[in-house]
Amino acid sequence: MILDVAATNLLSPLILCFVLGLIAGAVKSDLEVPAPIAKGLSLYLMLAIGLKGGWSLAGSGVGWAAAPALLAAAGLSLLLPLPAYAFLRFGLGQDRPTAAAVAAHYGSISIVTFASAQAFLTQQGIGHEGYIVAMVAIMETPAIVTGIYLAQRGTTETNRHRGDLMREVLFNGSVMLLIGGLLIGWLTGGRGEAEVKPFFVDLFKGALCLFLLDIGLTVARRGAALRQLKAGLIAFGLMMPPVAAAAGLGTGLLLGLSLGGVTLLMLLCASASYIAVPAAMRLAVPKADPAIYMTLSLAVTFPFNITLGVPLYFAVARWALGA
């Protein structure tokens, strides 16, 4: 049963596009997704995810019931970097700035991992709470604060770009789009959905395919960096997602989320950022090694989560809920 689900996931157009990108990158094809197009695709994906969350909120009329979930999301993003940092710093003896920067990546989330999981659940005919999208937005940036705290704790270094970083945490582009989309979806409801559905819903998976193709290319280009990483770091990139997913499972059960909700929260905890956090870490913790945090998050954790992680977390959530 689990194997069936895993096979369906692996043979979806999404994953196969990712694999195509990997192959093209590995054989050094001239295939390239131009940066402005990749940025445009990520804008589209985030706005679409926000809108869909807003429409399902408008339909279900949640309200204050979502408040504990939103607080929990902020808490998870703030706290998940701590065990990651402890393991990297004291288990692997990684230098402080790099350990702190990597930890921040693992507290934040990956929107494409989330979108792939959403597509997987839709395929399985399983819905989820609309406010999960608000949790996505809230989990995006608090980890940056923890990462900076960990990097500067006990040092005399103060931050030279505090103003920019606070703006980055609060008004980061992805946070604006996710929350903005959620509000627009919630305000416009079913009428709004009918108006823009052909663009934001029907085309969503196709756009996600293109984005995954680009990530495949990027991961392949990082192959060289991957070979230079210590085995302990790669083990961290594979072990941290299930550990964080367990925290997501516990929180999801406490919040009383549905099967789809628990699966997505596990995946959010398990995923690592590769857009918002790297940019913030370059500014805030310039001494951290980008080759380590980008490679771990993109070339180790991301492929693990979208191929094996999604069906694994789904199976565990189903077992835990007795569904």
Place this chain on the structure above:
Amino acid sequence: MQTFPRKKIELIVESAYLSPMLAMIDATGATGYTVIRDLIGRGRHGERGREALGENSNVLIIVICTPVIADRILEGSQRILGDGFGIVTVSDVQVLRAEHF
């Protein structure tokens, strides 16, 4: 045709550093700047700009200004970059409309 001497500063920095750099340049009293995004290149820190993800690409900031402001920008850029990555060059140029720079 009469031309006037000015300094041209070119800064190649990671896109993460763009907004602090522009804020610094504005504070020096420079009258303007030009930015080119999404550069591709290779240097001591490896290949850059082939990845669309992760803000790994570099940007080029061009400022044309008087020598006094050029000095302020050079000092400011070192303050922001610290010992991090960045290519900063200054050259002498001639402009046609002195009052613009």
